[in-house]
Amino acid sequence: MLEQKFDTAPWTIRQTFLGILFTLVPWIVLALGLSTINARAPRAKPLPPQLDLSNAIIVFIFSALIEGAFLIAPFYFARRTARAAIPPESAGHALGLRKFAVWRALLWVVLLFAAVVVINVLYQDLITNFHLPIQTNDQLILEQAKNEPLTVYATLLASVLVAPFCEEIFFRGFVFMGLLRGMSLVWAVIFSALIFAVAHADPGSFLVLFCIGLVLAFLRWRTRSLWPGIMLHLLNNGIGALYIVLAMHGIAAP
Numbered sequence: 001m002l003e004q005k006f007d008t009a010p011w012t013i014r015q016t017f018l019g020i021l022f023t024l025v026p027w028i029v030l031a032l033g034l035s036t037i038n039a040r041a042p043r044a045k046p047l048p049p050q051l052d053l054s055n056a057i058i059v060f061i062f063s064a065l066i067e068g069a070f071l072i073a074p075f076y077f078a079r080r081t082a083r084a085a086i087p088p089e090s091a092g093h094a095l096g097l098r099k100f101a102v103w104r105a106l107l108w109v110v111l112l113f114a115a116v117v118v119i120n121v122l123y124q125d126l127i128t129n130f131h132l133p134i135q136t137n138d139q140l141i142l143e144q145a146k147n148e149p150l151t152v153y154a155t156l157l158a159s160v161l162v163a164p165f166c167e168e169i170f171f172r173g174f175v176f177m178g179l180l181r182g183m184s185l186v187w188a189v190i191f192s193a194l195i196f197a198v199a200h201a202d203p204g205s206f207l208v209l210f211c212i213g214l215v216l217a218f219l220r221w222r223t224r225s226l227w228p229g230i231m232l233h234l235l236n237n238g239i240g241a242l243y244i245v246l247a248m249h250g251i252a253a254p
Contacts, residue, residue, distance in 0.1 A: 007096075007177070007224060008180070008181070009081075009094065009174075009177035009178050009180065009181055010078070010081035010082050010084070010085040010089075010094055011077040011078065011080075011081045011174075011178055011181075012081075012178070012181055013178055013179065013181040013182035013183075015077045015081070015178065016077075016174065016175060016178025016179060016181070017178075018073075019073030019074065019076075019077055019170075019174060019175070019178070020073075020175060020195065022073060023069065023070060023072070023073050023170065024195070024198075024199050026069075027066070027069065027070075027199060028198070028199060028201055030066070031200075031201035045147065046146070046147045046148075047147060047148050047151075049150070052148055052149065052150040052151055053150050055148065055150070055151045056148075056150040056151045056153060056154035057154065059151050059154045059155055059158075060154040060155075060157060060158050063154070063155065063158035063159075063162065064158055064162050067158065067162045067163050067166040067167070068162075068166060070166040070167055070169065070170035071166055071169055071170070073170070073174060074091075074095055074169050074170055074173055074174035075091050075095075075169075077174070078091035078092075078094045078095050078174070079091040081094070082094040095169055095173035095174060095177075095226065096169075096172065096173045096177070096220060096224070096225055096226035096227075097169075097173070097225075097226055097227070098224070098225050098226075098227075099225065100223045100224065100225035100227055100228060101223070104223075105219075105223045105225070105227070105228040106228075108219055108222060108223065108228060109219070109228050109231050109232045109235070112215045112218070112219060112232060113232055113235055113236065115215060116211070116212055116215060116232075116236055117239075119208055119211045119212075120208055123207060123208050134203075134204045135204050136202060136204035136205045137200075137202045137204070137205060138205075138240065138243075138244060139204075141155065141156075141244055142244060142247055142248065145244070145248045149248060152244070152248070153245075156241040156244060156245065157241075159237045159240075159241060160234060160237045160238045160241050163233070163237060164230050164233035164234040164237060165230055167196075167233065168216070168220075168226050168229045168230045168233055169226065171192060171195065171196045171199075171213070171216070171217075172192070172216055172217055172219075172220040172226060172229050173220075173226050175192050175195060176188055176189070176192040176217050176220055176221075177220075179191055179192055185221065188217070189214055189217040189218060189221070190214070192213060192217050193210050193211075193212075193213025193214040193216075193217055194210060194213070195213075196209060196210070196212070196213035196216075197209035197210040197213055212236065215232070216229045216232060216233060219232060
């Protein structure tokens with residue numbers, strides 16, 4: 001199965017690492033800074049609805065802009081190199097925004113989503129059974145929801161509508177494909193998943209994020225398109241957001 005013919009990215013592995021450096025270093029610094037600020041200055045009481053709504057609008061716009069930064073390096077290098085390739089191609093096509101076998105891809109999406117659900121359940125059981133002092137971003141969001149529900153809705157909306165598209169283009173369309181220019185398929189899958197997990201700056205969910213990165217890289221390779229990975233990413237984030245909303249309203253256990 002590993003002998004399947006696969007596409008070659010027109011950008012080099014050096015350009016890949018440059019894109020990773022200029023994208024992820026500012027992103028991780030910003031994410032860690034915001035996490036530190038939020039941890040040191042929790043809300044003592046609920047925000048007034050109007051202030052919460054204003055905050056929610058700002059958070060959604062800010063989140064969309066930050067996620068949009070993931071698109072700069074991929075399209076910059078793809079546009080520069082795809083046109084010079086023989087035969088030339090569009091930047092979107094080079095990044096994996098192309099047609100795919102729909103029904104076969106949907107089967108993979110369903111199977112791999114089930115695998116992600118199992119991984120999440122096992123991880124939560126591990127934390128619970130061994131009483132591990134691990135706090136994930138989901139738990140932090142639920143704490144925030146007590147005082148800023150509209151802001152949390154905005155955060156969840158961005159994670160469902162914006163993040164899957166931008167992150168798949170960067171991590172699987174650009175990084176994973178670029179790594180294949182200088183390493184084997186297995187190492188490219190592992191290394192791209194590692195970068196994906198580190199970039200989220202969520203130590204409590206690192207193992208789960210790493211496994212999700214492996215799954216999404218495999219799906220990109222298997223279907224030769226980014227769209228199935230975007231669907232799986234959206235599905236995973238959407239179910240996670242729905243669970244948080246249900247927990248906020250006391251329907252699901254936090």
